[in-house]
Amino acid sequence: MELHYMTARALHGMLKNKEVSAEELCRAYFSRIENLEEKLKSFITLTKTQALEQARRVDAKIKQGQEIGPLAGIPVAVKDNMCTEGVRTTCSSKILYNFVPPYSATVVEKIQGADMVIVGKTNMDEFAMGSSTENSGFFNTSNPWDTGRVPGGSSGGSAVSVGAGEAVVALGSDTGGSIRQPASFCGVVGMKPTYGAVSRYGLVAFASSLDQIGPLARDVTDCASLLNVITGHDPRDSTSAPGGYRDYTSFLVDDVRGIKIGVPREYTGGGIDAGVRQVIAQAVQKLSSLGAEIEETSLPHVEYAVPCYYIIAPAEASSNLARYDGVRYGYRVEAPGDVVDMFKRTRSLGFGSEVKRRIMLGTYALSSGYYDAYYLKALKVRTLIKQDFDRAFEKFDLLLAPTSPAPAFRKGENINDPLQMYLSDITTIPVNLAGLPGISVPAGFVDGLPVGMQLIGKPFDEGTLLKVAYSFEQNTDHHKQTPPL
């Protein structure tokens, strides 16, 4: 089997048995990247020199007979909204086109601490605002299953890099579905952990109360291994959870007997593509046949999730993105007249249209006289949505839904219809609003395009999600399919 479609677990064995060196592995991935990048454009910045140095350090450890961690020497791609010391971090925005952070995000320190090899920084929707990676300030990324289609977003570059074999695993961030939806579109596993499980320190903020970093991988085992590396309390993030972390690989057991799964009827009816519905129905059948107890349930308030999200997320973003003003770093307009002119033109020219749309939405929602009607109301709806999940979890161990209402759409198809684009996250957004863990695993295909199944768990119960996802994977072969590249 070719190195570029192997899992981290398999590669770890080969590294330990000296069947391949970390440097050879690294070079193999870079040659794969060089072959595919023109077609896919997953990366904004490649870090080959640093990657080779890191790989050689791992080889030195192996040579000295030192024990290496399960992900040591494994090529990993990092979404370009996580700060990497000395390596440009752009958020796919012109306004940060030249920003080189003087510090690294906690997750970046953690993957480096695990001896992983960062191959580069991946393309995304600008400031993670979008569902197709078409809002990148630089270029589009193509879906490896059909290059005329979008990879999803906003972590499109990360999902493509894993799906196309340009990296073994990747880090993405998920504010309203930005890991799970591109994972679904690209046929890979993607998880948004519980809010607070992974430090946000060094993740360039979009919507602070919703943002969460998570893993993308070829299978559930790799996903659990990467989750082990990136989770944990971080004193630099006040919203980081102090405890509740586990060895997530310990949940990788093929046994779903007696696990109670609820299927919200809001996500099996109209609005969901017929092909997707069929894939999900088959997945339900499969899990049922394996011994899971599956029943229909209801989340009555999720129909308000999208409008609620499009108040809260832009409100926080309007404040989070205020710092990009040309004063300290990033893009600054040429020859500004005065400071106000500098602010205005730097931001007018530096931000793309979707980012500006959301800044305006958020600014409006927080304005004096509108705060109660919009922002405060949205917070109340958010509480109702949380309570829907609380009630469901009194009865069920987890919930099952499609990750996205439809498979990957064509490039340009939704770009002039922001509302249609926003609705493509209807199944993922409630999970962020409630702060819950969610995972998307490959569940089948519609017209040759991958479709993901989403499992939603109780707070800090990533373990049960991984167990069910692993069991499903062990009894299906969707994750073993590779794109026609």
Next chain:
Amino acid sequence: MADYEAVIGLEVHVELKTNTKIFCHSTTAFGGEPNTHVCPVCLGLPGVLPVLNKRVVEYAIRAGLALNCQIAGFSKFDRKNYYYPDLPKNYQISQYDLPLAEHGFIDIDIEGQTKRIGITRVHMEEDAGKLVHQGSISTTPYSLVDYNRTGVPLIEIVSEPDMRSPEEARAYLDKLKAIIQYTGVSDCKMEEGSLRCDANVSVRPRGRAEFGTRAEIKNMNSFRALQKAVAYEIERQIDVLEEGGRVVQETRTWEENKGITMSMRSKEEAHDYRYFPDPDLVPMIIDRDWVEEIRASLPELPGQRKERYVRELGLSPYDAEVLTTTKETADYFEECLKSYPNAKIIGNWVMGELSRLLNAGNIEISLCNITPGQLADMLKLMDKGTISGKIAKTVFEEMFDSGKDPEQIVKEKGLMQISDEGAIASEVDRVLADNPKVVEDYRAGKEKALGFLVGQVMKATRGKANPDLVNKLLRDKM
């Protein structure tokens, strides 16, 4: 002209003297090369997150308790959004609807009466940086920004509109500064910007219950400026009303050089700060036991100290008030009292000579050359008759300049009082012989003549003769 009454409320910002900033580990030290007391967090770089410094909450609670406030059990931080280049995130982390402390008061002394001024709230926030212009802000070709001060912890103390005159505003600010200094949470140095004050001023016809339209006055850089600016603004508003005009709600700036307030921005131009809870910080649950622990650790506050001076030391309320206005002065006074148990005499020297020399040299009492022990030693020399009161002033000035012990100065300069009757008698005889006319006046009943003769003897002995002895000898010989 109608009789008007002013209504004044103050908003005071005080920098807390924690070692590190409110949301990061950067130092709060004043000064330093520009942009050296900074880190990614206080620079607001992309991706950073604030983590609350617990010491800031402790200090703010301390101040709140000293201002007789109720401390909230639940409090949170909010973002105040506005664009300015000295604000790296273009929002300030502050507190909006759930401040840390509320419903306090302080008592001020005004014309011998005690008046209670309400404290609406005390809340925590981060300071901004500083812009450096080349000359004036309006003509500078470019501006530089120094973020050293960014993220230094502040508390904002908002008073009720309870003050009615510039003098009351000044007295409130003096007392507030004293209380905060006593708690040890801030230096309250207006010149270093660790205490800043804005005033809300309105006027209304005396007797009317509703408030007039208020103006907010900014940019007052000293306690004196506050008093002058408020006085000016009251007059300005009265003039507007007298001329049949209306006071407009606006922000005005105090122009120190011109001695006037000028319009800065109108109500329409006021910022909409779009406050909302900061999602990067979790709400604070404030433990009651912790609050009580802090309360128990509060030092004696100026009001309590003043009462004690009157009650136990027999000082007049006025003297006690003056001596307790700053903690340093009161500490100095009490330190001296340990070695010289006469409060009244020490008080007179501290409020008199010492205060005069400190003011003239613009020196803080904490940096004064004369230690409290040295002052006590000098007072003892006076009691022993080694030096006269007159010579003591000379010795004191020398101590103030050089920091030398009083005994040493007396010895070096030969300032020992002459109490030898023989030595003085010869001078007395000479003076009597030289001034027969004056002697005659004295004998004719002119008591004043004696003073002149005493002066002559003192002059001849370069002030060293024991004045009591000189008096006695003169009387005896005449």
